Amino acid sequence: MNKGRLEAFSDGVLAIIITIMVLEIKVPHGHELSDLKPLIPIFLSYVLSFIYIGIYWNNHHHMLQTVKHVSGDVLWANLHLLFWLSLIPFVTGWLGENKFKAMPMALYGIILLMAALAYFLLQRRIIRNQGEGSLLKKAIGRDIKGKISPVVYLISIAMSFVSGWAAGAGYVLVALIWLIPDRRIERILKEE
Numbered sequence: 001m002n003k004g005r006l007e008a009f010s011d012g013v014l015a016i017i018i019t020i021m022v023l024e025i026k027v028p029h030g031h032e033l034s035d036l037k038p039l040i041p042i043f044l045s046y047v048l049s050f051i052y053i054g055i056y057w058n059n060h061h062h063m064l065q066t067v068k069h070v071s072g073d074v075l076w077a078n079l080h081l082l083f084w085l086s087l088i089p090f091v092t093g094w095l096g097e098n099k100f101k102a103m104p105m106a107l108y109g110i111i112l113l114m115a116a117l118a119y120f121l122l123q124r125r126i127i128r129n130q131g132e133g134s135l136l137k138k139a140i141g142r143d144i145k146g147k148i149s150p151v152v153y154l155i156s157i158a159m160s161f162v163s164g165w166a167a168g169a170g171y172v173l174v175a176l177i178w179l180i181p182d183r184r185i186e187r188i189l190k191e192e
Contacts, residue, residue: 006064020089024093049088063122066139109170139188
């Protein structure tokens, strides 16, 4: 099957996720700058989640550049990833409304961890379908970033019950690791 429908559907879902997140930011009653102060945690959680969705969109796009055709198992693996990403608006809202308390912070990390695992599974399905000469396999190599991220998520989830700010720092750290699109894929595509 051609990958075009998978890309279009994924792009649409990610756009809807961002739209849902921004619609959850309620306009304050009042006209003073001080009326915005209660929205700071909500806005910060939105910014982090927006960055994460952007990272997934960007890296998903790069990853699919290595793919010519998709199979049913790749479609299901992609849906699995989109499922976890679709929960980000919910945990973002809960996190912001509760000012980074332990349970919302931990659940936020769990959703990020599950999305990371789903992305890994999608990569594995693509590699399996591409066979021995898999461009994606060549591109990701040992995948240090992909191995470090779940470890940082697990530490951050545990830290949620000690310090919400420490957990948040872990989530920000993973975002910073992935902020730049995957140049490994760009390099391998240029070589091909």
